[in-house]
Amino acid sequence: MDIHMPGISGLEATKIIRGFDKELTIFALTAVTLEDKMPEFEEAGFDDIISKPFKQEDFEKKLYDALVANKKPASA
Numbered sequence: 001m002d003i004h005m006p007g008i009s010g011l012e013a014t015k016i017i018r019g020f021d022k023e024l025t026i027f028a029l030t031a032v033t034l035e036d037k038m039p040e041f042e043e044a045g046f047d048d049i050i051s052k053p054f055k056q057e058d059f060e061k062k063l064y065d066a067l068v069a070n071k072k073p074a075s076a
Contacts, residue, residue: 001013001014001026001027001028001029001046002029002030002054003028003029003032004030004036008012009027010028010044011028011040011044012028012044013043014026014028014045014046015043015044015045017045018044018045022045022072023070025047025063025066025067025070026045026046026047026049027046027047027048027049027050027059027062027063028041028046028048029050029052029053029054030049030050030051031051031052031053046060047066048062048066050062
């Protein structure tokens with residue numbers, strides 16, 4: 001989720017999504033200084049933050065880690 005989108009911010013969009021879907025994996029994509037915004041990002045409900053510019057392999061690693069963490073064990 002890009003933080004700076006036209007019409008609605010990524011923070012606000014994520015808060016709305018979290019109102020009806022707590023399980024969806026959402027990353028914040030931003031070029032802002034993270035230290036200043038970390039409380040806002042956490043409050044909005046992002047699973048992780050990706051700083052721009054980013055490396056493709058870093059993005060893929062975070063996505064993999066998030067998906068593995070959210071994977072539920074199969075019932076027997």
